[in-house]
Amino acid sequence: MNYLxxxxxxxxxxxxxxxxxxxxxxxxxxxxxxxxxxxxxxRLHRRIDALTDHHPLRLAAVGRFIAGPRRYAPVILDVLSDHALAIEWARYSADDFTHFCERCAIAVADASDWFEGPRKPDRPGFTALLQSYAEPAGIDLALRRIAHRLKRAQPMRDASAGWRAHLPALSAELPELLGDLIAAASRFQTQAAGR
Structure with missing residues (x-):
């Protein structure tokens, strides 16, 4: 899954x-x-990633990609999940989307000393990044940035070119997938608190 x-x-x-x-x-x-x-x-983030990678709905979504681009499907689907969440935000949260993005950006910026490397997250930039997931242009940009970081960018560009075709099925599956992940996260938090 992606940030949002x-x-x-x-x-x-x-x-x-x-x-x-x-x-x-x-x-x-x-x-x-x-x-x-x-x-x-x-640790919770890593647990959610592992559960997502093995979830039957995610495996089915990966299977909808043709063989060559399928290699990049998990990354593309993670970004698309943020888009599906953002465009139907009110279905998943009572918190205003803009307020949620700003609140998260404040928390991330306040912890920026824990981020390694020269590019530490800042509040305005991270707010804008989260909000960009609600727009197709933001998804296009996110996928281009990911491709740019790869040794061979073109296969990722090719695989992500048709991302819009995958959105309806992903949007339909997201409530069940999110429900399962939130339930698992709740159990994880309970165990962590019990240590």
């Missing part, structure tokens, strides 16, 4: 919002340098 889905799940179960994003940036299993709430949220 991870943030919604973390928010729903009371996990640290910055950790929900840091899960994509931190490598390795030693999380001792992080405060416990952030470390637990990084």
């Amino acid at each position: 889905v991870h943030l919604l799940i973390a928010d729903r179960v009371g996990a640290d919002l910055a950790g929900a994003v840091l899960g994509d940036f931190v490598r390795g299993s030693d999380l001792a340098r992080f405060p416990q709430p952030i470390a637990d949220s990084i």
Whole structure:
């Protein structure tokens, strides 16, 4: 899953919002340098990713890609999940979408010292990034950026060119997938609190 889905799940179960994003940036299993709430949220992020990758609905969605582009399907579907969530936000959250994006961006910016590398998240930039997932142009840009980071960008560009064709089925499956992930996240949080 991509940032917006991870943030919604973390928010729903009371996990640290910055950790929900840091899960994509931190490598390795030693999380001792992080405060416990952030470390637990990084672990939750990883758990959600693993559950998503093996969920029957996600496996079926990957199977709808033709053989060559199928290699990139999980990444494309993660970004599309944020788009499907954003365009039907009121179905999934009572919180105003703009307010949610701003609240998450504040939490992430406040924890920016935990992000490694020269490009630390800032509040306006991260707010704009989250809000961009509601627009097709934002999804096009996100997929181009991902392709640009790959050694061989063209296959990813080719695989993502037809992303709009996958959106209706993904949107129809998202409520069940999110429900399963939120239930698993809730169980994870309960176990983490019991340690």
